[in-house]
Each structure stands twice: as structure tokens, then as C-alpha cells.
Amino acid sequence: MISPTTAGLILAGILFTLGLISMLIRRNIIFMLVSVEIMLNAAGLAFIVAASKWGQPEGQVMFMFILAMAAAEVSVGLALILQLYHQLKTLDSDEASRMRG
Amino acid sequence: MGTAFYIAAAVAILSTIMVITRYNIMHALLYFIVSLLSVAVVFYLYGAPFMAALEVIIYAGAIMVLIIFFVMMLSLGSQTAGEERSWMTPGVWIGPSILCLVLLGELVFLILQPAGPAGEVRVVEPKEVGLSLFGPYILAVELAGMLLMAGIVGAYHLGRQKKKIVHRFLQTPES
Structure with missing residues (x-):
């Protein structure tokens, strides 16, 4: 029987890996943003597990900072996607790699 | 648990x-x-x-x-x-998936290595979190507020529709 801390860290690792796979294999730029969210969430889960392991509030403080950063990142990212969609008329991230005008 | x-x-x-x-x-x-x-x-x-x-x-x-x-x-x-279906052919996703799963297996192996005595789950009260957040981490809270402010301003600036400028001779007469 594995300990709760080990189980929580393994769950965080699995979720982070799923987010990383999705980030690598997708070409739709909204899906890439969602997979960044999956990875941030997994990192927050690891912080919460560490906080309950040591009984210290620092882990939850870090999770609140991750939450604030995710909110700011999503708003700016969606605005960038909107600009990209108006410029290129597509959500293919490979289209944006050509750097033309 | x-x-x-x-x-x-x-x-x-x-x-x-x-x-x-x-x-x-x-x-x-x-x-x-x-x-x-x-x-x-x-x-x-x-x-x-x-x-x-x-x-x-x-x-x-x-x-x-x-x-x-x-x-x-x-x-x-x-x-x-x-088009998402046409982008997600197996040749695209198998390689990165296998590499990431290898990394995950290595991570799980390292976590499962025997370590010190496993601690029980301890409940951390919201009061402690608040005291820590507005005590030693007050500077980080202010920095997070500035980050959110920058995010709002940046989202407004990027999301604004640019006004299309057309020469007056090219404009269609309004009916």
C-alpha cells in the first residue's frame, strides 16, 4: 500500500504528462492553451499534496499564486488567439510559424 | 483517504x-x-x-x-x-506520447523509491493560509495583483478591434 503523499504525487505526474502529451500533439491553438491549464493544475496538485505532507501553509499559498497566474495567462492568451484568428483566419498553430506580416 | x-x-x-x-x-x-x-x-x-x-x-x-x-x-x-481529426493522425501523436510516457515511468519509479517514514495527511486550516499569505508573503500578493492588472491591460489592448481605415473615395455611399 503506497502512502497518500506518494499517490498524490503520482496522480500529479500523470496529469502533467497528459497535459504535456496534449501540448505536443495538438495543432489547434485553443487546445494548446487548455493543455497548459492541465499542466498548471497538476503542478498545483503537487503543491497541495506537499502542503498536507508537511502540514505547512506554504503549499496552499503557492497554489493561490498559481491560480492568479493562470487567470492572467488565460485572459492574455485568449486575446492573443483572437488577434491571431483575425489575422490568419485559422487556429492552426503551424500557420503562425511562418512569420509573415 | x-x-x-x-x-x-x-x-x-x-x-x-x-x-x-x-x-x-x-x-x-x-x-x-x-x-x-x-x-x-x-x-x-x-x-x-x-x-x-x-x-x-x-x-x-x-x-x-x-x-x-x-x-x-x-x-x-x-x-x-x-480539420482537427485530419490533424490528429497516429503518426503525429505516437512519438511524443511514447517519449512522455517513458518520462512518466521514470518519475513514478523515482517517487516509489523507499524514503523516510510516510507522514499522515494533515489538515491545513484556511486561517493558517491567510496568516501566511498576508504575513511573510505580502510582497508576493502585491506582485500577483500587479500581474493581474498587467493581464487586464494586456488583454484589453490585444483584444481591441482595430478600426479599419478606408479612403473616403473607396467608401461605399451609405444608404
């Missing part, structure tokens, strides 16, 4: 797998909300009830609603599902 954790973890992993394999973006986002809710259950089991509430309110509430309304505003959905 125990059974409840494993059920919530299984739901989280399954719904995240459904997120990364869907072609329709609305289905993926709805599965992602389920994933966030099950992660909130895991937070509650690890003695962080306030963070579980924040996860539901901010992540599953605010952020996901923002993304869903954005997708509805662009009116994507079934239109992009076809």
Missing part, C-alpha cells in the same frame, strides 16, 4: 484522457470541467477544503466559462472538428 482518493483520481485521469483525445473542442472543455471538479475532490481529501472551493469557483467557474464563451464567440465547434 483510500477508496475515495482512488475513485477521484481515476475520474480525473479518465476525463483528462478524454480531453486530449476529443476532436470537438466543446466536448473537450466539458470533460476538462469534470477533471477540475475531481481534482477539487482530491484537494479536499488532502486537507485543503478552501483550495477545493477556490478550484471550483475560479478554475471550473471563471476560467472555463471564459474559454467556453470565447469558443462560442468564434463560433467554432463542429466546423473545426473535421
